[in-house]
Amino acid sequence: MTDSNKPSLEVCLSPALLHLFDVKNSIVVIIDVLRATSTICTALYNGASRVIPVASVEECVNIGRAISGITAGERDGRIAEGLAYGNSPFEYPREFVENKTLVLTTTNGTKLLHMAKDAIQIITGSFPNISAVCDYLVAQNQNVILGCAAWKDRVNMEDTLFAGAVVSRIKEHFDVNCDSAIAAETLYHSAKHDIYTFMKQASHYKRLAQYGLEKDIHYCLTPDGANVLPLFRDGELIAG
Template sequence: MNEHTKPRLEVCLSPALLHLFDVKNSIVVIIDVLRATSTICTALYNGAAKVIPVATVEECVSIGKQLNAITAGERDGKIADGLLHGNSPFEYPREFIGGNVLVLTTTNGTKLLHMAKDAIQIVTGSFPNISSVCEYLISQGQNVILGCAAWKDRVNMEDTLFAGAVVSRIKAHFDVNCDSALAAETLYHSAKEDLFSFMKQASHFQRLAKYGLEEDIKYCLTMDGANVLPILRNGELVVEK
């Protein structure tokens, strides 16, 4: 890229649209605000050695046994059968997760991670680590795709809001010629004064609220509570130093 052209910044609102983007020549940010990417940065912030994202519960159990790791994951918002821990960031305080490996499977986030495997680099983003994500993307000077995990391929509110928050912070450093980025940023600006109240109309809010998880949602919409950058190295998410 010559010094006069800015790198591209684009938003992919659903994994079903990822094939339309130039993944190979971009850094991909995996966004699964409720709750996978919020939990990943929280576990790493609290001292987890690494987080290994896997697609299936079977893989999760098998790798967990091999590595004597903590196995966790959800399907449709509940702890998956066969696993001991779920996808709540509050399950991973320092005294529990510090020094341990976490093997994690989720409904949407881990699937997108595997789909983006050919990217220049993969990092995970959520409101609790938004500043780390934005600083990293500016520092790299590469094309960026903000990839929303969505909900079973349907666009969702929380991942779109996070993508919009990132666009709003870093767009001066990028060429933004992407309607979904503009739409996400517009949505974020209309919600940013009170993300929690804005989210109450969203389907995933209602899904999780049924299980009494409002505190999880509140935490996952709060900026910089676990401000580290999870970066994928050899299939494992570790903290970028």
């Protein structure tokens, strides 16, 4: 806590910077807008019993086999070799995912999740569940780190935009003494009237668009399509 008696709100723009933050005394929000955290909230919203995030494809296959789960994930935007499903939220409608376990591995998001394991609480956030995230953070009245999964440790546009959107919504409840939080909010205000068009200049937009995934991108940038709160407990994400 600072002298203002409000908890702190900070933005970590890359996993490579996370060691500079006080993870142990904070709630950490894992942000991987395109597409891991958008897919996680969508699967839970559509009735998945849990999502188990894992680092490697091999681990994903082994756990999935052991528990008869859905093995899913991507590397560099494509379905990872050896896995049955990818990282598109549209692959997980209720009739497919309800009451099932999704075992998920991704290029960036699952790595950051495991890096933040010492936090007070870990949740995942994306535009489809932004209201649930913001309501939870305000209610908890704890220090918050908005952790961007980025792209192979390089700062990316979409995660920064989401962090900025959260800062914009909840900053009055927090002490914001963090340049990256201010920068993220400034970027969000530049983009908020048409985030999808703004994102067309981003590297990850171009990466996914070449695979014909514009529909995914649009969904992942749209607020409250899957407004559930994924909580990380005992190695798995459940709907809070």
